Amino acid sequence: MPPTPCSLCHTARALVKRPKTGQQVCKDCFFEVFETEVHNTIVEGKGIFERGEKVAIGASGGKDSTVLAHVLSVLNKRYHYGLDLFLLSIDEGITGYRDDSLETVKQNQIEYGLPLKILSYNELYGWTMDKIVEQVGRRNNCTFCGVFRRQALDRGAAQLGVDHIVTGHNADDIAETVLMNIMRGDIARLGRCTAVTTQSEDTIKRSKPFKYAYEKEIVMYAYFKKLTYFSTECIYSPDDLEAIRPSAIVDIIHSGESFQLEQSVQKGMKAMQTCLRCGYISSNDLCKACALLEGLEAGLDRSALRQTQANSSNAPTGHRTIPMFERYSNVGASQPAEGIEKAVQAIEIK
Numbered sequence: 385m386p387p388t389p390c391s392l393c394h395t396a397r398a399l400v401k402r403p404k405t406g407q408q409v410c411k412d413c414f415f416e417v418f419e420t421e422v423h424n425t426i427v428e429g430k431g432i433f434e435r436g437e438k439v440a441i442g443a444s445g446g447k448d449s450t451v452l453a454h455v456l457s458v459l460n461k462r463y464h465y466g467l468d469l470f471l472l473s474i475d476e477g478i479t480g481y482r483d484d485s486l487e488t489v490k491q492n493q494i495e496y497g498l499p500l501k502i503l504s505y506n507e508l509y510g511w512t513m514d515k516i517v518e519q520v521g522r523r524n525n526c527t528f529c530g531v532f533r534r535q536a537l538d539r540g541a542a543q544l545g546v547d548h549i550v551t552g553h554n555a556d557d558i559a560e561t562v563l564m565n566i567m568r569g570d571i572a573r574l575g576r577c578t579a580v581t582t583q584s585e586d587t588i589k590r591s592k593p594f595k596y597a598y599e600k601e602i603v604m605y606a607y608f609k610k611l612t613y614f615s616t617e618c619i620y621s622p623d624d625l626e627a628i629r630p631s632a633i634v635d636i637i638h639s640g641e642s643f644q645l646e647q648s649v650q651k652g653m654k655a656m657q658t659c660l661r662c663g664y665i666s667s668n669d670l671c672k673a674c675a676l677l678e679g680l681e682a683g684l685d686r687s688a689l690r691q692t693q694a695n696s697s698n699a700p701t702g703h704r705t706i707p708m709f710e711r712y713s714n715v716g717a718s719q720p721a722e723g724i725e726k727a728v729q730a731i732e733i734k
């Protein structure tokens with residue numbers, strides 16, 4: 385059988401079938417469409433960046449944030465965005481996982497020539513995830529990690545004097561979040577989770593340039609570009625987390641986008657304030673991280689999760705606390721794993 389020609393350039397041999405469109409394309413055209421689609425997401429509407437903006441890339445060393453760092457560096461030069469890019473990594477303190485992935489980020493720092501800042505949970509909260517899991521067990525540890533990471537990224541950005549954080553959340557992640565919010569009936573989050581950029585008063589701007597990028601295509605891009613990334617799943621993630629995957633990813637995102645929040649519902653939603661104890665943005669007297677930390681410090685196990693009603697501005701004597709949040713306090717990278725190779729080979733046209 386003669387080789388299939390690329391459906392875009394019609395000259396080179398098609399090497400892959402795009403998971404997003406089914407088009408059979410050559411490697412160069414795949415790179416080109418992938419990068420152009422990310423650029424389109426970035427410039428759509430008002431655009432997510434402002435010229436000269438300082439932007440921190442949330443860098444975990446995994447495929448998504450590694451490809452994001454690479455593609456943003458490329459697009460920044462190609463389209464003259466004029467961005468000042470940084471890598472920002474949060475070290476959750478997970479032995480045998482984050483310590484290894486941080487080595488990958490350090491390699492990316494050299495490869496992309498971007499400054500890197502690492503901020504650890506230990507430094508910020510006095511707790512590592514290893515210690516938290518020892519105390520609360522594995523079942524609910526993701527709640528602690530998620531709350532702590534969100535705030536740690538904001539604090540790391542503030543220390544860098546950066547006003548904008550971009551993360552590698554992809555279309556599959558967003559589709560999953562849309563479904564979870566529909567199932568939970570969480571209208572407020574449903575409204576927010578499909579936005580490319582989110583920012584409320586006093587919070588650091590967050591954007592997801594990979595909103596429409598399929599996870600499989602991100603993996604393909606990393607594989608064909610031979611990027612250095614870390615491909616192990618978090619050792620504390622529950623086994624069934626990704627067992628159910630939606631197929632019509634973009635359709636789900638679009639259905640989430642079309643949900644409109646009635647004004648009467650919006651009025652009933654809690655107003656944001658700042659945490660009485662650490663000054664971070666919060667909808668309660670204490671932010672979630674301070675409330676969780678108080679439970680941990682009190683020696684509680686899984687019930688620490690329910691201790692979110694604490695509301696005193698003073699922490700109990702002897703408890704560790706989080707430093708005050710100040711926006712402008714301190715202005716101042718492995719081979720693809722076998723599994724990934726197999727996944728790419730499955731969609732490669734032989």
Ligand SMILES: Nc1ncnc2c1ncn2[C@@H]1O[C@H](COP(=O)(O)OP(=O)(O)OP(=O)(O)O)[C@@H](O)[C@H]1O
Nearest residue numbers: 442443444446447448449450472473474551552553
């Ligand atoms: N420890 C971290 N430090 C900095 N940013 C992080 C960290 N963990 C996650 N992020 C950011 O949040 C995004 C989504 O994180 P998630 O845990 O869902 O990882 P993922 O889908 O495996 O992404 P990746 O492949 O980049 O690890 C990442 O792409 C990255 O931008």
